[in-house]
Amino acid sequence: MSGHTSSYEPTSRWGKWWDERLPIARLMHGSFVAFPTPRNLNYLWTFGGILMFCLVAQIVTGVILAMHYNSSDVAAFNSIEHIRRDVNYGWMLRNMHSVGASMFFVAVYIHIFRGLYYGSYKAPREVLWILGVTILLVMMATAFLGYTLPWGQMSFWGVTVITNLFSALDTVYSGLGTGVVEWLWGGYSVSGVTLNRFFSLHYLLPFVLTGIVILHVWALHVAGQNNPTGLDIKEPSESVPMHPYATSKDVVGLFAFLIVFAWFAFFLPDYLGHADNYIEANPLVTPPHIVPEWYFLPFYAILRAFTGSFLGIPLGSYAKLLGVVAMFSSVIILAFAPWLDTSRVRSSKYRPVFKWFFWLFAFTCVALGYLGAKPAEGIYTVLSQIFTVLYFAHFLIIMPYVGLRETPKKLPRSINEAVLGDAGSRGGSGGMFAGAPAAPETR
Amino acid sequence: MINRHTFALAAAVAAGLVPGVTMAAGSSHGPEIERQTWIFGGVGGTFDKAQLQRGFQVYKEVCSACHGLKRLSFRNLVQPGGPEFPEDAVKALAGEWPNQIPEMNDAGDTAIATKGKDGKPNGFSYVMRAPKLSDPILGPYANDRAARAAQNGALPPDLTLIAKARSLERDPKWFVHPFLMLGDIVRGYQEGGADYTHALLTGYVEAPADVKVNDGMYYNTAYPGRQLAMPPPLADGAVTYQDGTEPKLENYSKDVTAFLSWAADPTLNQRKRIGWQVILYLLVTTALLYLGKQRIWAKIKH
Numbered sequence: 001m002s003g004h005t006s007s008y009e010p011t012s013r014w015g016k017w018w019d020e021r022l023p024i025a026r027l028m029h030g031s032f033v034a035f036p037t038p039r040n041l042n043y044l045w046t047f048g049g050i051l052m053f054c055l056v057a058q059i060v061t062g063v064i065l066a067m068h069y070n071s072s073d074v075a076a077f078n079s080i081e082h083i084r085r086d087v088n089y090g091w092m093l094r095n096m097h098s099v100g101a102s103m104f105f106v107a108v109y110i111h112i113f114r115g116l117y118y119g120s121y122k123a124p125r126e127v128l129w130i131l132g133v134t135i136l137l138v139m140m141a142t143a144f145l146g147y148t149l150p151w152g153q154m155s156f157w158g159v160t161v162i163t164n165l166f167s168a169l170d171t172v173y174s175g176l177g178t179g180v181v182e183w184l185w186g187g188y189s190v191s192g193v194t195l196n197r198f199f200s201l202h203y204l205l206p207f208v209l210t211g212i213v214i215l216h217v218w219a220l221h222v223a224g225q226n227n228p229t230g231l232d233i234k235e236p237s238e239s240v241p242m243h244p245y246a247t248s249k250d251v252v253g254l255f256a257f258l259i260v261f262a263w264f265a266f267f268l269p270d271y272l273g274h275a276d277n278y279i280e281a282n283p284l285v286t287p288p289h290i291v292p293e294w295y296f297l298p299f300y301a302i303l304r305a306f307t308g309s310f311l312g313i314p315l316g317s318y319a320k321l322l323g324v325v326a327m328f329s330s331v332i333i334l335a336f337a338p339w340l341d342t343s344r345v346r347s348s349k350y351r352p353v354f355k356w357f358f359w360l361f362a363f364t365c366v367a368l369g370y371l372g373a374k375p376a377e378g379i380y381t382v383l384s385q386i387f388t389v390l391y392f393a394h395f396l397i398i399m400p401y402v403g404l405r406e407t408p409k410k411l412p413r414s415i416n417e418a419v420l421g422d423a424g425s426r427g428g429s430g431g432m433f434a435g436a437p438a439a440p441e442t443r
Numbered sequence: 444m445i446n447r448h449t450f451a452l453a454a455a456v457a458a459g460l461v462p463g464v465t466m467a468a469g470s471s472h473g474p475e476i477e478r479q480t481w482i483f484g485g486v487g488g489t490f491d492k493a494q495l496q497r498g499f500q501v502y503k504e505v506c507s508a509c510h511g512l513k514r515l516s517f518r519n520l521v522q523p524g525g526p527e528f529p530e531d532a533v534k535a536l537a538g539e540w541p542n543q544i545p546e547m548n549d550a551g552d553t554a555i556a557t558k559g560k561d562g563k564p565n566g567f568s569y570v571m572r573a574p575k576l577s578d579p580i581l582g583p584y585a586n587d588r589a590a591r592a593a594q595n596g597a598l599p600p601d602l603t604l605i606a607k608a609r610s611l612e613r614d615p616k617w618f619v620h621p622f623l624m625l626g627d628i629v630r631g632y633q634e635g636g637a638d639y640t641h642a643l644l645t646g647y648v649e650a651p652a653d654v655k656v657n658d659g660m661y662y663n664t665a666y667p668g669r670q671l672a673m674p675p676p677l678a679d680g681a682v683t684y685q686d687g688t689e690p691k692l693e694n695y696s697k698d699v700t701a702f703l704s705w706a707a708d709p710t711l712n713q714r715k716r717i718g719w720q721v722i723l724y725l726l727v728t729t730a731l732l733y734l735g736k737q738r739i740w741a742k743i744k745h
Contacts, residue, residue, distance in 0.1 A: 249736055256729050266715065266717065268628065275609055278604045
C-alpha cells in the first residue's frame, strides 16, 4: 500500500487478464507477500496473525453451532446439551467456540500489552491504535452477548447485572436509565425476548468486527509495523519481505499458541467457565456470587470498587453511575494513550523509568482480575479501590509525567545498528545480505 | 466456586426450609473437600466400563427413586465410551423402567384426559407407554411441582448434569493461587463436581451438639449450610454388586459419581483420545515449522 510499490508480476494470461480488471492479486501480493516488515520483530509480533486466526475460527465454529442452536428461552439450554451429546463432533465445536473466546482474549491482551510496552500507539500509528481499541470494545460486546446464549444461571444473571448497569443513567435524567434497560431487554425483565435479540446481535457483531479488522490492517500497512527498538525503518535493508520471513515466524507462533488452545479445548473445556452455567436459567433463584467470565474480571473489579464510598470519599447516590463510568472509561482511556504519553521514545526498552511503571501496570491489571473474582466486601473492596486508582493513574499521571521527566537510554541510530552493532550503521546495507539469495530488496 | 452456594440457596429459597439462608449463601465456606483420585480424571484418564456399570446399578436401585436423568437416553447406555451394556439388555431395561413416557393419545380408551385451568377436561388426552431405546431416562415425577409435593417441599434435581453443575470451592492465599491454577491446568483437573458429589454422598454425620437440625433435614459436612433435605441415600450393603466389588458406602459413592460424571460428559473418552492426537500433531508441526523458520532466517541477523 502507501509508500510501497507492488512488485507483483502476473505470469499467466489468466493473471494478466484479471490484473487489468480487478488487481486483487496485486493488492494481496503487495500487502501480504512483498510487504516490508522490520527484520527485528520478536515473537510478540506474531499475535496479530494469531488474532486473525481466532476471529476466523470463532466465525466458522459459530456459524456451524448456530445451525444446531435454538435461541428460544425454553429450548436454548437443551439445544446446547443436544449439541454436546447428539450432534456429530458437536462437543468439539462447542468447546472450540467457548474456549476460543477465552483464547481470543488471551491473545488480544498480549497484543495490547505488547503495543503498550513498545509504544506502538505513538505517531504515526494513532488511528491504527484507536481502531484496535474499537476492536476490543466490539469483541467485549460480542463475548458478553455470546455468554448469554447457553442460558444457564450465570448467563442469565450476568446479563441481568450488566444490562442493569444502564439504569444508573436514572441519576442523570430521571427515567432515562430505566427506559434504556427496558429497551435493551424488550420487556420488564431479562426474558426469552432478550435472549433472541442477543443471539441476533451475537451473529451480527463478528462481521462488524471483521470490517474494523480490515481497517486496522489497512492502517497498519500504511504506517508500517513498529518493532522492538521503536525506531522507524530508514533504509530497505532494515526490512525483510513479509513472505517468507514474517510469515514463517507467524506460523511458528500460531502453532505454539494452538497447543495451548487445544490443551484447554480438549482437556479443560470447562476450566475457564462456571459450573453454574450447567444449571438452566431460573429467574427465581439468584446465585450468591455473580461473576463474569475471566476476561472481564479487571473491569468488573473497577465497577464494584465504587461502593457507598471510595477510599473514604462518600459517593452517595452517584456510586453506581461513577462505577459504570469508570468501567467504560477504563477501556476507552486506552484510545487516548497516544496523546497522554509525552515521551518521544517509543520502546520501553530505552525508557528505564517507564519500563518499571509498565510492569506495575501489568500487575495492577492482574490484581484487578483477582479482585474481580472475589466477593465485593471488606479488604477486597479497599484493594479494588487502590488498584483502580493505580490503573487510571498510569494513564493520567505516569504517562504524561514520566514522559517529561525521564532521561531515556541512548537510542541506537537505526534498526541495523541495534541488530548488527556498529557495523550495521557504518556499513549501510551493502554487505550484510551478501550471499542471501532472498535479499529483501523489493522497492 | 459459586455453585454449591447457589445450589444451597436454590434449595433453601425454593423450599423455604433452611432458616438463615443468607448465612448459607454468604461468606461461610464449606469445609475443605478432599480431592479424590478418579480413573477418568486428568489429561489421560478415561472411564472404566465396569465402574460405570456398577454406578448405573446404584443409580437404578437407589437414586432413581427420586431423581431422573432426562438428558440421557436409554440408547446412550449402549454407546461406546459409556457403560456399554448389551443392546438387548438395555431394551429389556427400558421396557421395565417404572417411569413411563407420556405421549399424546391417537386412539384407545385407556387414555388419561387432561384438564384445563378451570379443572374441566380440555379435550386432550395422553397415554403412558414404556420407554424405547430412544427415550429419556425419566425420574418418578411428572414435573417439579409434583416432585415438591411428594418430597415435603424439596426438589430432587435431575442428575444428568450434576457432576458439571457443581464444583469445589477453594480459597487459597493470593500468592499461592497462581501456582495452584497452573498445577490444575497442567494436570487437566476438571473433577471438582465429582469430588463434591462424592463428599456429599459420604458426608452424612451426626450433627455437632450445638447444631439444631431442622425437621426433615439431615446434617451433611459437604453441603453448604450443612443441612439438606435428602436423607442419606447409601449405606454399606445397600446394593449387591455382581462383580465381587466390596459392597460398602465408599464404593457405591465412587461408582455412582463416576457414572454421573459420564452422564454429564458422555464424550470424555473420545475427547481425550482426539485431544492427544491433536496435541501430538501440533507439537510435531510446531517443531518442523520452527526448523523451517530457522532455515529461512539463517542468513539474516535479527
